[in-house]
Amino acid sequence: MSSGSSSRAAGCTVLHVDMDAFFASVEVRRRPELAGTPVIVGGAGNRGVVTSATYEARRYGVHAAMPTSRALRLCPTATVLPGDMALYAEVSRSVMALFRSITPLVEPLSLDEAFLDVSGAGRRLGDAAEIGEYLRARVFDEQGITCSVGVAGTKFVAKLASTAAKPDGLLVVRPAEVMGFLHPLPVGALWGVGARTEEVLLRLGLRTVGDLAHVPVRTLQRAVGPAAGAHLHELSWGRDPRRVVPDEPERSTGHEETFGTDVDDPAVIHRELLRLAERTAGRLRSAGWLARTVTVKVRFADFATITRSRTLDVPTDVGQELYDTARALFDALGLDRARIRLVGVRAERLVPAGETPRQLELGAREHGRREAELAADRAARRFGAGAVRPATLLHRDGQRTR
Template structure:
């Protein structure tokens, strides 16, 4: 999808069509999560501080975002994809690989299918998407990126080298800033430059595994296949405080809020978590994580919070200044396959029933309709809503 979060917001606020729109957090600590192409023309991009984005594009409208809405649109888009082929591998809320090799008899060749996808996404969801078509996942991904926004590019097998080799080396999967710097120092500026360097030379420069990987990609060789519906490995939430905090009670309240949010996502997806982890980022941006495996998998917010709080308290931070905290549920299993739910005691059953009731209230009255009492009042210095 093109500028997915921002596009969904423009769909909801049609008066903003054609104007620069930024989705992201407010305040000095907010970061850009999405921006329309009108904003991107000013240099705005994701992960940029909102304050800097507004300096670059002072006329932009900043919206806080609505993850529940984006997830709903994503589910509809993925359902559309699965109506075309069962072999769909989502990468994120707004991106997926589709293997359409078995859909030709019903829908036509790959070009016709790509046009069909773009038309249906626009007609049914009111947003645009860009589609890359190729014989390998790697080249299809690059073609999709190359055709943005609202475009379509087909790279047929005989055309792969002509498409691939003029691209900068940074376009290759696995080339981050450090690897790119190494390659540029060797005079390798394009994928074509890299392709004509012996594999052994690349291996000496960037390591054996990375060298082999980049050499194969530079010749368009990608043996991977689309893996349909790969299970989610984790889900979670994090929050950057509007100002650095050193009060453990404030951190505890934020951990509770994040645990409740994470548990809601688990229940919505029908998952249970075997492991809980926390992330703590300090004022100097140093970041640490800690995790603990549970005795039994859960989707109960209170259980996630009890573990997250214990992990945090065990750090013994002694009034350290905290910039960000996060809670993550990991090693997910399908709710229906876990016998743990049959073994819950009365207390756990009661807590889960209460959280399920809160889910129903949220669906009817909006997020936050039912909350733990300690979250009724905002946390001083907290980064999110109470």
């Protein structure tokens, strides 16, 4: 949002770096004759699914998780390539190594994006904006792909800035500019606003972040719950205290299910996500962990696989909270009856339950749900697994679940 002077990143120490159309860009690097043309990475045929697409294809409405057949109806001239996950992982490792050569404070979010805290690199490389431009040039020179960089004082604003800078750009949002940048954005831009929460906010007439920011926090809490209301209020004013956390020990647990036949019914997927979330939460409670991040995994009929993650406001071991997040992530894919072979729910970035003041964060509804799940744990220990379960899970595909 500002430009020109060496102080244009004053007050900014956080970068969010996001590779542009990562899988597709790597494929174009390998096939330079495709540069500037629509390229789709994903499965071919009637049951294939898009995993990535160049911006030339996106202009036609093509996006990840869309059936390839529909993508080709939207963009008939696109080249469809199968993809090579081993190659993408190799490029990702090289990019992350570059980031760590700048600062040890690198928090990868996926193969193609990461947060960096560059507060200790300024004397050597300049301010955060100069470091961002340096990284963009190095990534292009070394890997032949582009990335977009958001520069800000917080992780939340930096991530929004990198999205606004796409493709192949850099955007600086200094602390004094946060409100001007943030408040015109739609409420769906806020972390934690899924489809259902957005629907509630829109019914209240809250269409922009600025609209939401000027609603009393207690009104928000009545609408979306105590924790979520307080969280959204803080974000709407650009307040995000989270630090860049480098290379946390890999602690995670979860479950996944391969269906006997491919499934395209969202109701069946939702029931399976609930079952997997309940099992994952039970494992968390038995081991004394809380999850900070929830990941949903979807594998399609053509074996293309995508994952989506969300970091929670408050760590949890409650199955309903894991499910609500997993379902929101799945629904946000907009799969349009794509045939699905496997789904999974994973709890990640685990923290010890005894060292986290979880109970103080629970509202009455969440507390009641946790107590019910603890009672189900006790019943399972006495009478066997599955003795108590949500009513939704008593039947699956017309049959009582095992």
